[in-house]
Amino acid sequence: MTKVYMDNGATTPVDPKVIEAMQPYFSEVYGNPSSFHSFGREGRNAITEARDKVVELIGADYTKELIFTSGGTEADNYAIKGVASALEAKGKHIITSAVEHHAVLHTCKYLEKRRGFEVTYLPVDEDGLVNPEDVKDAIREDTILITIMMANNEVGTIQPIAQIGEIAKEAGVTFHTDAVQAVGTIPVDVNELNVDLLSLSGHKFNGPKGVGALYIRKGTRINKFMHGGAQERNRRATTENVPAIVGLGKAAEIAMEGLEQKQEKLVSLRDKLISGIEERIDHIKLNGHREKRLPGNVNVSIKYIEGESILMKLDLAGIAASSGSACTSGSLDPSHVLLSMGLTHEVAHGSLRLTLGKYNTKAEVDRVLEVLPKVVADLRSMSPIYNG
Amino acid sequence: MTKVYMDNGATTPVDPKVIEAMQPYFSEVYGNPSSFHSFGREGRNAITEARDKVVELIGADYTKELIFTSGGTEADNYAIKGVASALEAKGKHIITSAVEHHAVLHTCKYLEKRRGFEVTYLPVDEDGLVNPEDVKDAIREDTILITIMMANNEVGTIQPIAQIGEIAKEAGVTFHTDAVQAVGTIPVDVNELNVDLLSLSGHKFNGPKGVGALYIRKGTRINKFMHGGAQERNRRATTENVPAIVGLGKAAEIAMEGLEQKQEKLVSLRDKLISGIEERIDHIKLNGHREKRLPGNVNVSIKYIEGESILMKLDLAGIAASSGSACTSGSLDPSHVLLSMGLTHEVAHGSLRLTLGKYNTKAEVDRVLEVLPKVVADLRSMSPIYNG
Amino acid sequence: MYTDKVMDHFENPRNVGELEGADGVGTVGNAKCGDIMKMYIKVADDKITDIKFKTFGCGAAIATSSIATELVKGKSVKEAQELTNKAVAEALGGLPPAKMHCSNLAADALKKAIDNYLGLETKNECEDHHHHEHNDFDHGCSI
Amino acid sequence: MYTDKVMDHFENPRNVGELEGADGVGTVGNAKCGDIMKMYIKVADDKITDIKFKTFGCGAAIATSSIATELVKGKSVKEAQELTNKAVAEALGGLPPAKMHCSNLAADALKKAIDNYLGLETKNECEDHHHHEHNDFDHGCSI
Numbered sequence A, B: 001m002t003k004v005y006m007d008n009g010a011t012t013p014v015d016p017k018v019i020e021a022m023q024p025y026f027s028e029v030y031g032n033p034s035s036f037h038s039f040g041r042e043g044r045n046a047i048t049e050a051r052d053k054v055v056e057l058i059g060a061d062y063t064k065e066l067i068f069t070s071g072g073t074e075a076d077n078y079a080i081k082g083v084a085s086a087l088e089a090k091g092k093h094i095i096t097s098a099v100e101h102h103a104v105l106h107t108c109k110y111l112e113k114r115r116g117f118e119v120t121y122l123p124v125d126e127d128g129l130v131n132p133e134d135v136k137d138a139i140r141e142d143t144i145l146i147t148i149m150m151a152n153n154e155v156g157t158i159q160p161i162a163q164i165g166e167i168a169k170e171a172g173v174t175f176h177t178d179a180v181q182a183v184g185t186i187p188v189d190v191n192e193l194n195v196d197l198l199s200l201s202g203h204k205f206n207g208p209k210g211v212g213a214l215y216i217r218k219g220t221r222i223n224k225f226m227h228g229g230a231q232e233r234n235r236r237a238t239t240e241n242v243p244a245i246v247g248l249g250k251a252a253e254i255a256m257e258g259l260e261q262k263q264e265k266l267v268s269l270r271d272k273l274i275s276g277i278e279e280r281i282d283h284i285k286l287n288g289h290r291e292k293r294l295p296g297n298v299n300v301s302i303k304y305i306e307g308e309s310i311l312m313k314l315d316l317a318g319i320a321a322s323s324g325s326a327c328t329s330g331s332l333d334p335s336h337v338l339l340s341m342g343l344t345h346e347v348a349h350g351s352l353r354l355t356l357g358k359y360n361t362k363a364e365v366d367r368v369l370e371v372l373p374k375v376v377a378d379l380r381s382m383s384p385i386y387n388g
Numbered sequence C, D: 001m002y003t004d005k006v007m008d009h010f011e012n013p014r015n016v017g018e019l020e021g022a023d024g025v026g027t028v029g030n031a032k033c034g035d036i037m038k039m040y041i042k043v044a045d046d047k048i049t050d051i052k053f054k055t056f057g058c059g060a061a062i063a064t065s066s067i068a069t070e071l072v073k074g075k076s077v078k079e080a081q082e083l084t085n086k087a088v089a090e091a092l093g094g095l096p097p098a099k100m101h102c103s104n105l106a107a108d109a110l111k112k113a114i115d116n117y118l119g120l121e122t123k124n125e126c127e128d129h130h131h132h133e134h135n136d137f138d139h140g141c142s143i
């Protein structure tokens, strides 16, 4: 069975050129970059090169503004807890949105429950958009951090970050954006976006898992998250993961070179997929903003059936996708993102996310458009709430 | 020039069998292990297998007692901050030693400075040993955690962890050990050691960088360090680093099979190196306990000369080593470990660490024994404090 | 995650559909819970002579419905009443822990169909089954 | 980390040794600081006719000592007095930031040797140079 992978929002295959770049750093150039000798020096130089590439990808001004982490989650934890800890004497109010990734939401909840912070969770409209005016209105005397994601991982909606950034700047409030879904797929420039902190993760754009970065604008007050040795200019302890960092650098380089082309390809596949689904299946609803949307994201609610069973049927046909149904996560409530956008539990349960990556083809989109309608018909025929 | 790598205490080359085991997980079995489909399932299964191997290596009873992390530092941060956060209502006193790794020491300092904890830093004797009686005496009503490393990274001294563990158990205090230097090199059994928490790191025993684990005994109260998704049974968020975890599993398997052999080999090389140095160079001092010592660790203070210049000369001769001299780290004070053991600044500055790994050979030891005396003579001839 | 038996019943569910002129009909769950199961039974000589189901829900929900119909078809009403959700899960070779409670309601649906046949009233089971305490940090992974 | 010039002076230090019958001797640093430099000069016709050094310290300390002797050999005492630590570092093509302060004392040692030649007393520079504030979290990596 030919398999079709359309879960690039969850993770992506590592580009062969990235694997190749990493290879020497496992057993040839294996020295600890903090070590004094030639083995360490070579690793150190490799990290410097990788950092330059990532810095360039996000348009940062200084290489020292970029700290490597173990992924997007650590970058989010570091940004939010680090700023909270540095500024808690100044204030204990944080603004975020209801549709953030759990790496942001659960970190905010931790600060609320255990560290005495107050958090405002801004609502979104039916497309998943945060209103910049709401951000402005939510800012208080004691607001020390605004954290709003750049692009939503479930529904693909792209937030007006530059505008929110301007508001934050004017108010003098530190602004973080979780750009894990954006970096490497759409243009990201920390200066145009007016952000002080930005999280990214390698495995979302054909880089390795287990590595990400936090951009920290010069002058931003932030405390450490990982205590220990003086690595990363004494900002993040632990022996540098040289192969992964080199891989992230290579992925950044590749992403930058091919950004426009990749975007165009994904948009065309995405729009083909969306219109194909809309033509072939009734009682569906596209989730997320139709235009302000990640190039590779398709998210539809398919009424009267449930997400996990859709995924299972697709999986049996060799198609990998994901869902915001509670049933895929073993929890009780479906996606907090879909519920925040006003979907009923019932409709949210029937959501399907297909996320395209740079290796997907037109033929694969066709295959999905062939299989999915059958799956839906099959499940609807079993559904006690469908009166087809 | 043939190079000799004797800095295995800093990091080790990845075993080719480990690299091979990791290989498929970059671009073939790349699915997100939390995903529902076959791509994810394969990654999930690979993690399960890896976990079994690491669990076996440390003699844990249940697989769910092991949480993968991004390395030894994260495991230490998680253990200490996690227990501190879970038990702070009960008490705010922590016991540790003066010779811990910075991942432990700086985490404790953070708790002292920012979270209102009190930390007792136990002294060590001239061999670097903690006295279990001192631990017992330091326990107070409000002591919630004891954290003492299993083997010291600089001088190789192995602490009486089982005894300390018994004391902790009797007192009902949670006990953590940083076993980063021990696991994979000497036998480690969490039950024999009476530990509740144990940190390990892959790259110290020919596994990959960027991955480690925290053992958490069933029933131990601990809060999260990394907030976000529900990975690792909701204990540690972030997309699982599948290739690295698989690599850690393989390294554990290899270590377990070859433990005795590796130990014997290292001890024999180590003792040859120590006696060779002692025969060839005068005015030296072996640091660390002569018997209760990591099989691969040699640490000597070479009087009248300074560590960094020794390293540089060795490096020019192709030999990679490390030093506890302040000059290698750009800080002002030499190794806190050596100072805690009673060395003067002057002697501590002249320390040299040679750490052997499983790939080192007798010929390499001979090479070091040939080069080092010349280096020492050369530097001493330049030293204003040497009256040879 | 699922056993071969679950997968078999998910791929080839037995006794899907409605029964016209059913002697008893029972529904448990609601769409908010993520699972709705509807069971139709025909009874003759105190035996379940025919049974069909319709299910909105995940793989486990569909498979448990399917096997439950198989387990009781031809059995006496009393035997059918004694079927437990646990027995259904066991017949499938087990279910993942997360699915034990929320998608394993087929025996309840059957019981309601029998009650309906017997002329008894029962409450909807959803609230009971779904709202055990859970903590905010315990959500699934969004990836 | 070090420039080629530093490495050259570290590998092949110029003017190492002591000068018997030196006209001036100067020492800076102490072993606690991690660096000790001792300079010996011979002076004739107000010129530094010979100079030698001994250094306990890191690569930067040795290289700065070496190049400093080269820079002033044959120069007038006045010119030698004007040599600064900064100029020494520049002559080496720069030093890593961490080394700028703690191992870059050759000009100071030279100045003390000249003062000694001139019959002036000076204090040990170590305290001044080494005890600028530093924070506990700022230690190097122990690996």
Ligand SMILES: Cc1ncc(COP(=O)(O)O)c(C=O)c1O
Pocket (backbone or CB within 6 Å): A009, A070, A071, A072, A073, A074, A076, A101, A103, A149, A151, A152, A153, A178, A179, A180, A181, A201, A202, A203, A212, B237, B238, B239, C142, C143
């Ligand atoms: C928007 C967003 N933020 C954060 C993360 C977490 O990244 P990682 O899995 O690299 O920790 C993800 C993906 O998992 C994401 O999509």
Ligand SMILES: Cc1ncc(COP(=O)(O)O)c(C=O)c1O
Pocket (backbone or CB within 6 Å): A237, A238, A239, B009, B010, B070, B071, B072, B073, B074, B076, B101, B103, B149, B151, B152, B153, B178, B179, B180, B181, B201, B202, B212, D142, D143
């Ligand atoms: C004793 C000890 N603990 C902790 C660490 C930190 O491990 P890692 O570099 O994997 O974070 C190290 C090594 O760096 C170590 O030797």
